[in-house]
Amino acid sequence: MKKILVVLMSMTLLFTTIPVSAAEDDGIQITCNKLTDQDEPYTSTDEDGNEITVYTLSALARYYDQTLYLPNPRCFTLTTETGDLSHITAEMDTSTDNGLGKKDIKLTIKSRAKNKAEIEANFSSKTVKTGLNFNARILVKGADGTILKKIPLAYSTPALTDEHDAPRFHTLSPWSGTSKYNYDLEDYYKVSGTVDVYAKNPKVSYTYKALGTYGLKNFLLNMDNDKTKTNNSFTFTNGKITIGAKNGNPGQKNTVTLVCKSSYLKSLKTQLAKAYCQKKISTADVIFDDLSVEYRNVNGKTYENGIGDNGQGCVIGGAMDPIYLGFYATVKPAGKVKITSYKKTKRTIKLKWKKLSTPVSGYMIYRSTRKSSGYKKIKTVSSKTSSYTNKRLKRGKTYYYKIRPYRTVKYSYKTSKKKTKTLSRKAYGSYGYVKKIKTKR
Structure with missing residues (x-):
């Protein structure tokens, strides 16, 4: 099986362009609440080439018993200057998606007035099947049953379908991590x-x-x-x-x-x-x-x-x-550097540490007169070095030391002119264990 390398950045659920039926030119304007970054409305076109806004609704997670972690309801606010919204109804269209939207999505009219109405959309229950529906539509109908507005809606639920996941077997759930x-x-x-x-x-x-x-x-x-x-x-x-x-x-x-x-x-x-x-x-x-x-x-x-x-x-x-x-x-060096021993005089402190087993380019030595703050880099040494003598110190004074490994990361590639170009950056590991040392009087 091929490996999948996922760079750590915020993940966004991307939806493809889909055809949906055009809504009537009814003068109704729609605004919608923001849920999550995964549920941003997007622009698409209908079968006639008209630009439309498709609203989205995604479950936040699916548990191992297949139930959903439901999002907050998606709230549509409808406003009009010419129509009457006081007697509208809302239902999921059944013609474009074989009735799946009607089964999966529950619509609730929160308020109705002549010029303004609010409709909430959410999953009908916590047991909606795994799937992704790009063709659902909300039909807003008037008192006489005529369609006043068609609202395109794409919705998704995470997949967690494993025939072995209970009661006799389990796969992912009992793994550590x-x-x-x-x-x-x-x-x-x-x-x-x-x-x-x-x-x-x-x-x-x-x-x-x-x-x-x-x-x-x-x-x-x-x-x-x-x-x-x-x-x-x-x-x-x-x-x-x-x-x-x-x-x-x-x-x-x-x-x-x-x-x-x-x-x-x-x-x-x-x-x-x-x-x-x-x-x-x-x-x-x-x-x-x-x-x-x-x-x-x-x-x-x-x-x-x-x-x-x-x-x-x-x-x-x-x-x-x-x-x-x-x-x-x-690419960061793994492990913490430990200062294993030291020798001190009235004016000097000689540190010794255990080199990391992983390849590094060098070590940076930091010093402070306080344990938890005020550290400044005083020396950078090569990876072959495992000791350093700090001179010109004050008599009878306490110093705190810690060491940080670093690695020079290089990446080489061919340019359009077939020349080799190398990029280079330093990657820094974690700070090592703090060592408290007091010079002699």
Whole structure:
């Protein structure tokens, strides 16, 4: 499966241009409340080429029991100088979307007057099916049933449909990590850990709890190459694409660790170095669906799907039933520098620290006379250096030190004239542990 690299920026739900029927020229003006950035009205054209405004309504999330986290109602305010809105009704059109809008969307008239009316639109319940409807319309009718206004409406609900997600199996919900929603995938995924793309074969770990009535048998990585039975991106810590579950009973937890292959890491490094040097984006969210889970059967029991204790197990994940997991990839040096020892005199302090295992370009040394503020950089040293002597200090005075690693990130590319151009920027790691030292009197 291909990896999906998602740069960390605000996600916007994009809607494509759609044809909807033109509304009558009835003199009714519409204004609408703002919900979220995902629910901005957009401009489209109808089948006659007329410009129209399409209003949107998106569920905020979908829970694992398939119910929706509903947004606030979308409120339409209708005003007119020529018509009478005191007896209007509102309903979803059934001709353009086979009645789905009428089933999914509930309309409520909040107020009616001669020249002004308010209509609220929201999902009819928390159990609307997964889907995206670009062809819905709200029909505003007068007292005699004639259509006064057609309001185009596009609405969406997040997808979370997994045949294994309860009661016998579970996929995403019991994975460790932070749960996030991706609108491109239309699904949730779990993020666990941060990978330094300059490190050698870094690792990322996930903990999985077997829910339901099945225990675990194996964890598997999808094969990108059927002949060599390998995965292009990861292995488990045993160097293979299959690893057995240590805790096999229902309700138990297993932790699996994936090792990033050097070739995969090289690709991530190139993409992120480009983003960092060109757009100052130092961290990205990597989503993948290579990991599958194989459940084992329970002795002496046959389930409603006909599977009994036949030793075959049941594999979930992969192309037909993806498990989306992820991690943060970064060009920033990982880890904190610790000052391991020091020597002091009346006027000098010599610091020694443990160099980071990940490649860095150098270390910046900061000093302050207060523990929590006032730090200033006093020296920058190369990555080969692990000590520094601070001179010309005051006798009997307390100083605080901390060290910050940095890395020079480079990205090279060919210009239109086939010349190589290299961009370069410094990426800074976290500040290290503070060390308090007082000079001798």
